[in-house]
Amino acid sequence: MEALGLLLHGFEVLFTFKTLALMMVGLVLGIFVGVLPGLGGPNGVAILLPLTFTMDPTSAIVMLSCIYWGALFGGAITSILFNIPGEAWSVATTFDGYPMAQQGKAAEALTAAFTSSFIGSLVAVLLITFLAPSIASFALRFGPPEFFAVYLLTFCSFVGLGREEKHKTLISMSLGLLLAGIGMDTVSAQLRMTFGWSELYRGINFLVAVIGLFGISEILLTMEERLALRGHAASISLRVVLKVWKDMPRYWVTLLRSSAIGCWLGITPGGAIAASFMGYNLAKRFSDDKESFGKGRIEGVFAPETAAHASGTSALLPMLALGIPGSGTAAILLGGLMVWGLNPGPLLFVEHKDFVWGLIASMYLGNIVGLVMVLSTVPLFAAVLRVPFSAIAPMIVVSCAVGAYAIQNAMFDIWLMLVFGVVGYVFKKIGIPLAPFTLALVLGNRAEDSFRLSMIGAGGDMRVFWSNSLVGSITTLALLLLFWPLIGGAFGRMRSALVKKTA
Amino acid sequence: MAESEKEIVVEDPNAPAEDSPGVANTRTVDIVVSLLLIAFAGLMAFDNWRTGMGWAPDGPKAGYFPFYLSMVLGGASLYGLVVAFLERAGAQRIFVNRDQLRRVMQVFVPTCLFCLVTQWLGLYVASFLLVAGFMRVIGRIAWWKSLLTSFIFALAMFVTFDVAFDVLMPKGPIEALFGH
Known part of the structure; x- marks a missing residue:
């Protein structure tokens, strides 16, 4: 097994004092970020990204991904103890987690949540370990047309499969792609859409936009809400942990099903949030005792948490293997790669073995250490919520500004961040999704380059996107997905017409 | 164990009212x-x-x-x-609604001011002012607590970014006094 050898090498990279220390720092920061109101995975990673600018890429990605795992763990704490989902995908955890806490079984619920998160991640990491290298080596044969087809597939699946109104997804995506194009055109070195404004020559930095969209706008949205909270303090004893773990194998079907759903939806772009709901609903549907769901059933915690973490982790698979992020957070990590001077894509597996396998090894270790850490320190982190929001809010604002400035040492970027904060606030409130925007902004230039390079190669003939069976089938699939709502609707009508005829 | 120890309660006295006019x-x-x-x-x-x-x-x-x-x-x-x-x-x-807008403006306006001040006095002074002012005026937290927290925060940020991680932030006349 070549992957195993490389993985061992990854662990070697990881086992230095510095990397391990950074991992712990990342996890603690991540749990904080997950617990604090108004902050979640993507915001936390975006805000803390500047800390890593001067690090070597491997330490940087280890720390950042640990912030991400920490935030995922932290989200479960507030969902269960306070009925406040830190992120959209923690919503399903509150259905049974909070009732359990009310019944005095907070410790069991937390243990269940943490352990199942761990299992979900583990399955996804195993998938990454064994699947990502082969996908990457397959993708090494891709030329510009194939890459453009894959980008097209990503964008189209957002439009076709997303649950938001189609035109709003389209607005968000085309706006992101447009903004990505501002500044110097990478193919012809011509300036465009700058209107002679020198600050725009650099282009709009993706990370500045993300910090505004997710950081500042989240603070504004959080302030709108009632910030009072009432919940349970809990500490987890070893006895409870062992009891939950002993009962756990009984739910292996649920765990396995949720892991599978999570992995699948995580790899498909735009599916991360759906995973936890789907995991929960399927567990409920296949259960003998449907009534007890929502009233504090431990299975109702296992199912969504496993799926959420499996999808959150497997979203990194397409990012590593193809350079296409499967979620908002993965998009931010991808932005980080570019800052550290790495070129995302299948070549990463060839040119930066240390980086890739260090990251994969850190996924294993980070999740194990994270599990132990959250199990032992829950009371500490729950107490963080006692800190008044009026002290936390300005600190988050400052951290956002630091992050925005640090990327290009430009004051202009702080103002830009503020503008994106307002845009994010308004967009969220009128239902324009931000994930396609983020993805478009980070992929925009590379999508355009691959399109133009294929056009240059083919002498302007669009048929290049159907020139061989591989690129042809990806392009066709992309178009099918784009028009899926229409096609699905037509199928539905045809079927009902047939049913009428036969009846 | 007393009941109060088992619960974490955080009040929000000036929360936006549900029926505030749109x-x-x-x-x-x-x-x-x-x-x-x-x-x-x-x-x-x-x-x-x-x-x-x-x-x-x-x-x-x-x-x-x-x-x-x-x-x-x-x-x-x-x-x-x-x-x-x-x-x-x-x-x-x-x-x-009106209450919500008031609360949003309570964060947004100070944030804009913070950006302006950053341009003139540097990020660390601006963040000291933002945190202290926000805690005092909006959170109604005691003066000494607000000032102490914000001073420690600004100092911690300076040590983390400028000293430990070498990420340089915009600085103004006050940092110049200390030779940075």
Whole structure:
């Protein structure tokens, strides 16, 4: 097994004092970020990204991904103890987690949540370990047309499969792609859409936009809400942990099903949030005792948490293997790669073995250490919520500004961040999704380059996107997905017409 | 164990009231945003047309890709505008009510001021002022607590970024006094 050898090498990279220390720092920061109101995975990673600018890429990605795992763990704490989902995908955890806490079984619920998160991640990491290298080596044969087809597939699946109104997804995506194009055109070195404004020559930095969209706008949205909270303090004893773990194998079907759903939806772009709901609903549907769901059933915690973490982790698979992020957070990590001077894509597996396998090894270790850490320190982190929001809010604002400035040492970027904060606030409130925007902004230039390079190669003939069976089938699939709502609707009508005829 | 130890309670005395009068409804905002996006798309389309949106001998010109994107953006926004005009439900949904807007402005205005001050006095002084002012004025936390917290925070940020991680922030006259 070549992957195993490389993985061992990854662990070697990881086992230095510095990397391990950074991992712990990342996890603690991540749990904080997950617990604090108004902050979640993507915001936390975006805000803390500047800390890593001067690090070597491997330490940087280890720390950042640990912030991400920490935030995922932290989200479960507030969902269960306070009925406040830190992120959209923690919503399903509150259905049974909070009732359990009310019944005095907070410790069991937390243990269940943490352990199942761990299992979900583990399955996804195993998938990454064994699947990502082969996908990457397959993708090494891709030329510009194939890459453009894959980008097209990503964008189209957002439009076709997303649950938001189609035109709003389209607005968000085309706006992101447009903004990505501002500044110097990478193919012809011509300036465009700058209107002679020198600050725009650099282009709009993706990370500045993300910090505004997710950081500042989240603070504004959080302030709108009632910030009072009432919940349970809990500490987890070893006895409870062992009891939950002993009962756990009984739910292996649920765990396995949720892991599978999570992995699948995580790899498909735009599916991360759906995973936890789907995991929960399927567990409920296949259960003998449907009534007890929502009233504090431990299975109702296992199912969504496993799926959420499996999808959150497997979203990194397409990012590593193809350079296409499967979620908002993965998009931010991808932005980080570019800052550290790495070129995302299948070549990463060839040119930066240390980086890739260090990251994969850190996924294993980070999740194990994270599990132990959250199990032992829950009371500490729950107490963080006692800190008044009026002290936390300005600190988050400052951290956002630091992050925005640090990327290009430009004051202009702080103002830009503020503008994106307002845009994010308004967009969220009128239902324009931000994930396609983020993805478009980070992929925009590379999508355009691959399109133009294929056009240059083919002498302007669009048929290049159907020139061989591989690129042809990806392009066709992309178009099918784009028009899926229409096609699905037509199928539905045809079927009902047939049913009428036969009846 | 006493009951109070088992519970974590955080009050929010000046939370926005549910029945506070609305400032804008979702439909109005939808329409305004659509119009702004259409205008933006038009502007971008014009600029890309000027740059060259056609085909050069070796492939599409610099403006080709963004030109068609602005067409997509304009088209989708136009559709959104029509939907917003036809749909009546949005007129009933409140986009933001007065209390909420007040609270949002409580963060937004200080944040804008913070950005301005950063430009003149540097980031660390600005963040000291922001945290202290915000805690005192909006959180009504005791003076000494606000000042102490914000001082420690600004110092911690300085040590973390400028000293430990070598990420340099904009600085003003006060840091210059200390030789930075």
